[in-house]
Amino acid sequence: MYIGIDLGTTGVKVILVDKDGNVINSVTENYELLTPKPLWTEQNPEIWYNSTLEALKNCIRGYEERIKALSFSGQMHGLVILDKDDRVIRPAILWNDQRTIVETNEINNSITVEKLILETGNIALTGFTAPKILWVKNNEFKNFKNIRKIMLPKDYLVYKLTNKFVTDVTDISGSLLFNVENKIYSQTILDFLGINIKQLPKVLESNEVIGFIDKTILEELNIKNDVKVIVGGGDQAIGAIGTGTVNDGDINISLGTSGVVFVASDKYSVDKKSFIHSFAHANNKYHLMGVTLAAAGSFKWWKESFLPNKSYNEIFDDLVKTDIDDSIYYLPYISGERSPINNPLAKGTFCGFTSIHKIENFSRAVIEGVVYSLRHCYEVIKGLNGHSNQIRITGGGSKNDHWCQMVADIFNIEVQKPRVTEGSSLGAAIMAMVGDGLYKNVTDACRDIVKVEKEFIPNEKNVLIYQKKYACYLQLYENIKPFFT
Numbered sequence: 001m002y003i004g005i006d007l008g009t010t011g012v013k014v015i016l017v018d019k020d021g022n023v024i025n026s027v028t029e030n031y032e033l034l035t036p037k038p039l040w041t042e043q044n045p046e047i048w049y050n051s052t053l054e055a056l057k058n059c060i061r062g063y064e065e066r067i068k069a070l071s072f073s074g075q076m077h078g079l080v081i082l083d084k085d086d087r088v089i090r091p092a093i094l095w096n097d098q099r100t101i102v103e104t105n106e107i108n109n110s111i112t113v114e115k116l117i118l119e120t121g122n123i124a125l126t127g128f129t130a131p132k133i134l135w136v137k138n139n140e141f142k143n144f145k146n147i148r149k150i151m152l153p154k155d156y157l158v159y160k161l162t163n164k165f166v167t168d169v170t171d172i173s174g175s176l177l178f179n180v181e182n183k184i185y186s187q188t189i190l191d192f193l194g195i196n197i198k199q200l201p202k203v204l205e206s207n208e209v210i211g212f213i214d215k216t217i218l219e220e221l222n223i224k225n226d227v228k229v230i231v232g233g234g235d236q237a238i239g240a241i242g243t244g245t246v247n248d249g250d251i252n253i254s255l256g257t258s259g260v261v262f263v264a265s266d267k268y269s270v271d272k273k274s275f276i277h278s279f280a281h282a283n284n285k286y287h288l289m290g291v292t293l294a295a296a297g298s299f300k301w302w303k304e305s306f307l308p309n310k311s312y313n314e315i316f317d318d319l320v321k322t323d324i325d326d327s328i329y330y331l332p333y334i335s336g337e338r339s340p341i342n343n344p345l346a347k348g349t350f351c352g353f354t355s356i357h358k359i360e361n362f363s364r365a366v367i368e369g370v371v372y373s374l375r376h377c378y379e380v381i382k383g384l385n386g387h388s389n390q391i392r393i394t395g396g397g398s399k400n401d402h403w404c405q406m407v408a409d410i411f412n413i414e415v416q417k418p419r420v421t422e423g424s425s426l427g428a429a430i431m432a433m434v435g436d437g438l439y440k441n442v443t444d445a446c447r448d449i450v451k452v453e454k455e456f457i458p459n460e461k462n463v464l465i466y467q468k469k470y471a472c473y474l475q476l477y478e479n480i481k482p483f484f485t
Contacts, residue, residue: 001063002436003056003070004429006235007048007154009033009094009257014055015425016063019438021449023420027059034091039098039336042091045080045156052157056221064222070213071432072232073239073424074154076174079132082149089143092153093132096258096293098336098344100131103138107131107176111192119188121173121180121270121278126336126344127293130176133193150199154232161217162229164210167201170233173279178203180278180286181268206233206282207434207442230435235424236260236289237282238431242423243392244450246283246443251378251388253407253415254423255397259295259370261339261377263288263385274340274380282431283442288385290339290377295370296397298332298348302366306359316402319363325465327352328361329476330369333484337373340380341477345484351476367403368466371410372473378411390414394423401454409462410470419453426450 001024006013011030015023029051034042060067077095082088093099107124108116116123124131129152137144151159152175155167172178177193177200179186185197204210212226232238236254240262245252248266253259265286270278277289294301299312307315333346350365391413397403398417408415420426430445439445 001066002068002429002432003060004425004427004432005052005070005072005157006425006428007052007072007074007157008235008424009075009096012048012051012055013425014052014059015429016059017426017429019433021426021430023426024063025059026425027055029055033094037099041094041097043094045088045092045153048153048157049160053217053220060221060223065224067223067225067227069228069230069432069436071230071428071435072154072157073235073428074152074157074171074232076152076171076234076236077127077129078153079129079136080151080153080156081136081143081147082151083146084148086149089146090136090140093135095127096335097132098126100126100135101344103131103134107134107192111188115188116176117270117272119179119186120176121268122176123275124176125338125342127338128174128176130189130193133195137194147195147199149201150195151201155201158210158229158231161213162211163214165201166204166210166231168204168206168208168231168233168282169280170206170237170282172203174234174277180280183280204231205284206231206237207431209435228432228436230432232428232431233282236262237279237287238427239394239424240264240287240427241282241430241442241446242420242425242427242450243394243418244446245392246281246446249385249388251391252423253374253391253393255296255393255395255403257295257297257300259292259374261290261374261381263381263388265385269384271380271384275342276339276377276380276384282427288381290374290381292332292370292373292377293335293338294332294348295374296395298334298366298370299397301334302363307363313400315363316400318360319367320402322360322364324462326361326364327354328357328365329473330362330365331477332366332369332373339377343481343484347484349476349480367406368410368469369473371406372470374407375410375470376474388413390416392416392418394418401456404456405459408456408458410466412458412463414458415456416452417454417456419451
């Protein structure tokens with residue numbers, strides 16, 4: 001048996017699979033997202049650890065003697081800092097936190113965008129880890145001086161379970177501390193931030209074995225045998241593994257709290273215009289990635305604010321009855337926006353409604369707006385890595401077939417939904433299998449384990465309508481951008 005642990009933004013999910021990748025059990029423990037100030041997001045890392053232990057206990061009950069290995073997928077870009085006694089210094093600053101606008105500009109202007117691209121393959125963005133470190137230095141200098149270890153969220157779990165201070169190439173790629181092309185830390189960035197390499201974890205490939213779960217934790221979990229721990233990776237790369245997105249040009253779209261367009265690539269490349277992310281992949285290669293900060297997050301906000309008494313499926317059942325050739329547009333920038341506009345000051349916007357419109361018309365606009373934003377990311381990546389004939393889709397939003405069909409229509413590409421839609425936890429389990437030697441490499445494992453459950457073919461009539469609406473969507477942002485201050 002193998003375990004996949006997915007440390008998410010609102011909860012940790014643990015799955016138990018057999019050697020064929022069949023899910024035997026799945027347990028999720030939820031926790032709160034802290035917002036001490038507008039646009040700030042934090043969490044206590046101890047809550048991650050305690051929730052993970054609880055989920056593990058419940059997931060493996062009855063199978064304790066059959067566990068061989070486990071691995072991780074984790075929310076990216078977060079900042080976890082420990083002192084000399086391994087105590088958490090302050091709550092973790094998360095990936096969607098927008099407090100670092102000043103620090104992001106400071107890094108981009110001082111080091112220069114050109115040198116950042118050369119050093120890391122990416123520019124500084126408010127979500128990345130390096131600006132968060134600089135924010136702590138600028139605003140909480142006492143905390144900064146006490147830092148002995150700098151970690152990403154899933155690496156904190158790894159450290160607590162194994163006492164190994166490590167990370168992996170996919171997760172550290174999103175920190176801006178790392179030269180992605182050469183897979184080494186950037187001394188230029190470390191010097192600018194005033195940190196040293198001793199404060200940073202050792203970097204491994206995602207399928208490398210770290211060691212074993214600590215004996216005391218094994219006892220707590222009632223496990224008698226040693227259990228290998230494989231480092232795993234950032235949620236997007238590991239989620240892509242869970243959908244079989246491993247070959248050059250393969251596309252995965254993740255409809256989670258954020259929305260991600262992920263394109264696997266055999267070669268390293270960078271986007272010097274829109275600054276789409278260039279990161280290492282979990283298959284020892286690379287990928288390009290664009291991020292819409294509020295994808296399912298937009299839909300969650302919409303439901304909780306205006307339709308609290310309806311289920312998500314009921315909202316979809318209503319919205320698909322509306323006219324597709326409608327005039328309402330929604331810009332999904334309720335948390336600012338990352339790719340490809342890179343504007344933390346952007347705001348959510350509805351435009352084009354009249355007195356005849358009802359709540360379901362706005363619901364349609366929300367979903368369309370999210371998919372337009374994802375397509376905007378894809379169009380930039382396509383210019384770097386060519387065209388694909390199919391998309392694998394995963395994440396919570398992919399559970400609704402109407403949303404999957406809308407992606408197929410707006411992208412005009414066939415969409416495939418894997419049998420297991422929560423790709424990150426399955427991807428972590430696959431990494432555990434590869435690390436344990438059950439499979440020679442990630443590609444072989446994905447070929448045998450990842451199965452397609454359903455396909456969505458573009459509707460030609462809808463495609464023509466959406467082509468026109470997408471062009472209007474792009475023009476809308478450009479026209480109202482001056483108002484976002």
